[in-house]
Amino acid sequence: MAISHTLRAIVEAASYYPSADNSQPLQFGISENAISIGCSEKRCSRESYFDCDSHAVAFSMGCAVESLLLVAKNLDTPCLVEPLQSGFLCTFPEIEGVDVGDETFTPVKMRHTNRGPYRKDALSDSLPEQLLDESEGAVSVSYYRTGMSTGLIQLIVKAASLRFRSPDLVKFLADSLRDGSDEVAQGDGLDIETLCLPPGGKGILSLSTSSRWLPSLNKLGFHRLLAAFEGMMLKQSAGLVVISGGTLVNDAVQAGQLSQRIWVMLNQAGCAVHPYYVVTDQLMRKRKGMVSSDLKSEVDVLEEAVKDVVGSESLHMVFRVGFPKRDVVRSRRLPLEEVYSKS
Ligand SMILES: Cc1cc2nc3c(=O)[nH]c(=O)nc-3n(C[C@H](O)[C@H](O)[C@H](O)COP(=O)(O)O)c2cc1C
Numbered sequence: 001m002a003i004s005h006t007l008r009a010i011v012e013a014a015s016y017y018p019s020a021d022n023s024q025p026l027q028f029g030i031s032e033n034a035i036s037i038g039c040s041e042k043r044c045s046r047e048s049y050f051d052c053d054s055h056a057v058a059f060s061m062g063c064a065v066e067s068l069l070l071v072a073k074n075l076d077t078p079c080l081v082e083p084l085q086s087g088f089l090c091t092f093p094e095i096e097g098v099d100v101g102d103e104t105f106t107p108v109k110m111r112h113t114n115r116g117p118y119r120k121d122a123l124s125d126s127l128p129e130q131l132l133d134e135s136e137g138a139v140s141v142s143y144y145r146t147g148m149s150t151g152l153i154q155l156i157v158k159a160a161s162l163r164f165r166s167p168d169l170v171k172f173l174a175d176s177l178r179d180g181s182d183e184v185a186q187g188d189g190l191d192i193e194t195l196c197l198p199p200g201g202k203g204i205l206s207l208s209t210s211s212r213w214l215p216s217l218n219k220l221g222f223h224r225l226l227a228a229f230e231g232m233m234l235k236q237s238a239g240l241v242v243i244s245g246g247t248l249v250n251d252a253v254q255a256g257q258l259s260q261r262i263w264v265m266l267n268q269a270g271c272a273v274h275p276y277y278v279v280t281d282q283l284m285r286k287r288k289g290m291v292s293s294d295l296k297s298e299v300d301v302l303e304e305a306v307k308d309v310v311g312s313e314s315l316h317m318v319f320r321v322g323f324p325k326r327d328v329v330r331s332r333r334l335p336l337e338e339v340y341s342k343s
Pocket of ligand 1: 016017018019020021022023056057059060111112113114115190274275276277278330331
């Protein structure tokens with residue numbers, strides 16, 4: 001296979017990287033024996049909630065870099081990663097003639113989000129131990145079994161209630177949603193079917209993303225009800241995995257790398273994974289001055305509580321993990337031609 005075909009196949013696998021609300025903010029480039037990863041100005045300059053400098057985009061970039069490293073490991077070929085001014089260049093110096101089979105890409109292509117219910121059975125003892133062994137720079141993994149995670153669940157419930165009172169966040173979610181086969185086929189945004197909503201859930205979702213109804217409903221405590229539902233889902237799991245440490249802003253790429261690695265490990269072990277970014281998002285909003293004045297004191301309290309519960313002010317991501325009760329609809333991706341270019 002010509003190098004460019006091999007690299008194109010590698011980029012195709014990497015394009016399955018996770019991103020907030022499947023916003024797919026990255027652009028790949030292929031040249032000789034290297035793949036570059038950068039933020040897509042086009043996708044992030046639309047009226048985008050997350051810009052190229054955001055923690056969420058840097059996190060996704062880390063996930064994509066880690067995908068390339070995982071593929072290179074499967075191919076038993078080196079992959080050298082160097083930072084660019086904004087992004088990364090991943091060089092495969094010995095890629096020529098390397099035999100690429102479909103199974104090379106299976107682990108990174110099979111990684112996925114599962115928002116459905118999980119069984120509460122504990123993970124096998126060795127799996128949390130394997131996770132805890134992983135780290136990336138100053139970023140590390142912690143594991144809280146169900147029953148030991150009450151403080152963490154309270155943080156997420158609090159942050160979720162703040163989210164439903166933040167009009168710009170509600171708009172971002174509303175704009176991301178895709179319903180119906182034509183919209184979903186574009187491969188852009190959040191297919192409603194991937195949300196695993198319970199019966200009646202679509203109606204509640206449309207109220208919870210309605211700029212018209214939500215403020216009035218919130219006066220009656222609707223945001224608390226929505227947040228309590230998140231808390232209920234979090235209890236339906238084997239446990240919660242926390243990615244934390246380093247500096248929240250500077251270590252986001254490494255947090256993404258570490259997250260991608262353990263996400264792939266968990267999915268390969270038959271374990272389902274559901275990311276919760278809502279606490280981190282509130283912390284980042286505070287740093288960027290995006291919190292409205294009426295919510296500011298509550299976000300301050302949340303930030304202090306994060307330090308107490310997590311033992312670090314840099315909480316990058318929380319994953320609900322467990323054995324899935326059912327398979328889920330997988331998120332689609334943009335056509336490959338839209339996310340990479342050759343130079
Ligand atoms: C930075 C980031 C934040 C995310 N936050 C959430 C979240 O709070 N809730 C959720 O259900 N999924 C969350 N996700 C998962 C994405 O929605 C998911 O990766 C995307 O829709 C693609 O689906 P896939 O992971 O199945 O490939 C997040 C992913 C990333 C990278």
